Amino acid sequence: MQPAPSGDALQPLPFGRVTIIGLGLIGSSIARAVRLYMPGARVTGYDADPAVRDVAVRLSLCDAVADTPGAAVADAEFVIFCVPVGAMGEAAASIAAGLPANAVVSDVGSCKESVVEALSAALPGAIIVPAHPVAGTENSGPESGFASLFRNRWCIVTPAPDAPALAVSRVVAFWEQIGAEVETMEPHHHDRVLAVTSHLPHLIAYTIVGTASDLEEVTRSEVIKYSAGGFRDFTRIAASDPTMWRDVFLANKEAVLDMLQRFSEDLSALQRAIRWGKGDELFDLFTRTRAIRRSILEEGQDDARPDFGRAHE
Ligand SMILES: NC(=O)C1=CN([C@@H]2O[C@H](COP(=O)(O)OP(=O)(O)OC[C@H]3O[C@@H](n4cnc5c(N)ncnc54)[C@H](O)[C@@H]3O)[C@@H](O)[C@H]2O)C=CC1
Numbered sequence: 001m002q003p004a005p006s007g008d009a010l011q012p013l014p015f016g017r018v019t020i021i022g023l024g025l026i027g028s029s030i031a032r033a034v035r036l037y038m039p040g041a042r043v044t045g046y047d048a049d050p051a052v053r054d055v056a057v058r059l060s061l062c063d064a065v066a067d068t069p070g071a072a073v074a075d076a077e078f079v080i081f082c083v084p085v086g087a088m089g090e091a092a093a094s095i096a097a098g099l100p101a102n103a104v105v106s107d108v109g110s111c112k113e114s115v116v117e118a119l120s121a122a123l124p125g126a127i128i129v130p131a132h133p134v135a136g137t138e139n140s141g142p143e144s145g146f147a148s149l150f151r152n153r154w155c156i157v158t159p160a161p162d163a164p165a166l167a168v169s170r171v172v173a174f175w176e177q178i179g180a181e182v183e184t185m186e187p188h189h190h191d192r193v194l195a196v197t198s199h200l201p202h203l204i205a206y207t208i209v210g211t212a213s214d215l216e217e218v219t220r221s222e223v224i225k226y227s228a229g230g231f232r233d234f235t236r237i238a239a240s241d242p243t244m245w246r247d248v249f250l251a252n253k254e255a256v257l258d259m260l261q262r263f264s265e266d267l268s269a270l271q272r273a274i275r276w277g278k279g280d281e282l283f284d285l286f287t288r289t290r291a292i293r294r295s296i297l298e299e300g301q302d303d304a305r306p307d308f309g310r311a312h313e
């Protein structure tokens with residue numbers, strides 16, 4: 001067994017009974033991490049897809065997999081929604097009647113403003129402390145999760161100003177105990193930061209892989225055969241889950257469209273520099289961007305995926 005990620009294995013548990021709604025990549029990774037690093041906590045899972053529930057039982061991801069959302073939350077202290085952002089409202093409504101009054105509710109959605117709105121509307125009066133682990137892969141589903149996914153990765157918590165301090169500190173402790181470093185942010189700011197650091201890069205990857213596959217004079221097998229490093233990296237990102245990313249772009253529309261506008265203007269400037277042979281402009285930009293990559297490496301963040309290149313336990 002791996003050592004507990006945040007030091008002392010005897011830390012008090014932030015929550016004794018954790019319910020995970022949605023047992024795909026992120027939900028199943030949280031389940032695995034809680035069972036590994038918080039062995040005293042009881043994990044109950046639920047997924048709307050019966051086939052996913054069957055896999056969760058087969059893999060022993062949870063102490064119990066409930067057949068209904070209501071049963072999943074019956075005695076929960078912490079309920080965490082791990083469903084696509086467009087499904088948050090529906091998932092929250094499905095547990096509303098059974099949610100214990102003092103339970104803390106959270107989520108892992110990739111954008112926050114729309115999710116906060118959906119959760120608050122479906123669960124009026126509930127204690128809601130949203131979060132976003134900035135850790136993942138291009139894979140989805142319960143079989144692709146792993147316990148170390150969140151280790152040494154950021155988790156951004158976006159509580160409302162009037163959220164109870166105790167609930168916020170318990171959610172922070174939860175993420176720290178499964179290995180994440182936690183930062184607090186206002187939801188609107190979160191959505192703008194992630195629009196440029198995560199959402200736009202995914203949009204660019206989807207576009208470039210689509211462009212290459214639409215070319216008439218370059219065959220599909222040539223694209224596959226001769227894809228150099230850069231294109232290969234784009235194909236990894238462009239293999240990400242279509243439902244999840246459709247939902248992210250629709251939910252974070254305003255911030256993504258703003259970043260896309262800025263990106264298009266910068267791309268046009270590069271187009272002009274190439275057309276008019278302005279090598280110094282290209283050289284200056286590439287020098288600046290190289291420095292950013294080097295700063296990321298100096299911070300030890302060499303890949304969005306944890307323990308990249310090492311075996312997952
Ligand atoms: N994939 C990634 O790298 C990351 C994803 N996220 C966020 O995590 C959330 C989950 O993403 P993944 O785990 O990657 O997706 P996934 O596709 O692997 O799993 C989502 C699961 O939710 C279930 N589901 C959908 N609607 C439901 C409902 N109403 N009730 C119960 N279950 C329902 C699906 O059946 C599926 O099993 C998304 O909001 C995403 O934005 C956050 C960080 C990284």
Ligand SMILES: O=C(O)C(=O)Cc1ccc(O)cc1
Nearest residue numbers: 110133134135136137138304
């Ligand atoms: O696989 C990758 O490169 C990712 O970028 C994973 C990822 C996807 C969505 C998030 O909200 C956070 C992380």
